[in-house]
Amino acid sequence: MKILIDERGKKYMPPTGEDFQTDLGIIKKEKIEGSTPGEELKTHLGKKFKVIEANINDFIELMERKSSIILPKDIGIVISYTGLGSGQRVLDAGTGSGSVALTLANIVGDTGKVYTYEIREDFATLAKKNIKNSGMKNIILKNKDIKKGIEEKNLDLIFLDLPGSWKIIEDAKNALKNGGWIVFYNPYIEPVKIIHEKAKKCGFKEIKTVEVITREIEIKRKGTRPRTRMIGHTGYLTFTRKI
Numbered sequence: 001m002k003i004l005i006d007e008r009g010k011k012y013m014p015p016t017g018e019d020f021q022t023d024l025g026i027i028k029k030e031k032i033e034g035s036t037p038g039e040e041l042k043t044h045l046g047k048k049f050k051v052i053e054a055n056i057n058d059f060i061e062l063m064e065r066k067s068s069i070i071l072p073k074d075i076g077i078v079i080s081y082t083g084l085g086s087g088q089r090v091l092d093a094g095t096g097s098g099s100v101a102l103t104l105a106n107i108v109g110d111t112g113k114v115y116t117y118e119i120r121e122d123f124a125t126l127a128k129k130n131i132k133n134s135g136m137k138n139i140i141l142k143n144k145d146i147k148k149g150i151e152e153k154n155l156d157l158i159f160l161d162l163p164g165s166w167k168i169i170e171d172a173k174n175a176l177k178n179g180g181w182i183v184f185y186n187p188y189i190e191p192v193k194i195i196h197e198k199a200k201k202c203g204f205k206e207i208k209t210v211e212v213i214t215r216e217i218e219i220k221r222k223g224t225r226p227r228t229r230m231i232g233h234t235g236y237l238t239f240t241r242k243i
Contacts, residue, residue: 001135002032003058004041004049013054013062024049056106056134063130065097066123070161070185071234073212075103078159081239082181086111088156091175093117093146098127098139100159105136114139115155117146119162150175161185166198169240173202176242184238195238204240211236 004012006024014020020027025043035041037053052058057072084090086109092101095118105114116139118124124143131139147168150158154177160168165184172182182204184195192209199207215230 001054001059002035002037002051003054003062004032004051006049007047011058011062012049013059056102059134060099060102063097063099063133064126065099065130066126067096069097069099071231073214073231074185074234074237075100077210077212078157078183078237079104079107082157082183084108084157089113089115089152089154091115091117091150091152091155091158093158093160094119094123094162095127095141096123096161098130098134098141100161101127101139101141102131102134102136104157104159105139108138110138112138115142115152116140117142117144119143119145156180158182159185164191166191166195169195169198169202173204173242178242180242182240182242184240185235186238187235189236192236192238195240199238199240203242205243206239206241209236209238 004014004020014032017029019029020032024047025045027041027043027049031041035051037051039051041049041051084107088108089112090104090108092104092114093116095101095116101114101116108114118127121143124141128141131141150171153175155175156177157180158172158176160182186192196207211233213232216227218225218227
């Protein structure tokens with residue numbers, strides 16, 4: 001999948017089968033279809049656009065969404081802490097616009113599988129569209145309430161981003177393989193204590209909660225310092241392991 005980057009650094013996903021139009025001018029669809037990554041294309045106004053091959057992060061950044069998404073700083077530590085890798089089987093709920101499912105599917109690869117549950121029909125419809133447009137073939141989307149039962153077994157990771165997620169901890173444990181993980185995402189601290197208590201009663205190990213905060217460094221001629229604005233709190237991640 002190709003994307004275009006203008007002289008300002010802004011990214012675009014050109015429409016399929018149509019001319020590309022922005023405030024910087026028009027590029028004919030034939031030019032885009034015949035282009036190769038690294039090539040420069042000019043609009044009818046002479047403005048330059050760079051063609052690059054999109055990775056999964058580019059696609060997620062530009063895809064349509066109806067809800068907020070889990071940021072790379074949070075999903076990255078989930079992948080790192082749980083040791084997720086090629087060929088593994090993962091469950092994600094709720095799907096939202098599909099960003100977590102897409103990221104996890106990119107990690108587990110063609111030999112792995114991602115099952116994603118979304119209770120809302122409108123979100124499931126959008127996620128289905130985004131998954132199709134991404135080209136990912138290893139995601140199974142279910143427009144279903146996960147609290148009514150988990151059909152999959154022998155999973156390596158279950159990622160839960162939904163209200164009252166601790167209510168399905170027993171079902172989630174039964175769906176996990178030995179050594180598998182459940183990761184709970186909560187924007188508020190109140191559910192975290194409940195999750196810890198439930199996880200201990202269910203016999204989970206390596207129970208811990210983390211908050212990830214990133215701060216970019218600003219490099220200027222007059223000096224170097226942290227940016228005044230930063231990505232602060234987004235959510236709490238609670239890790240539990242079946243051992």
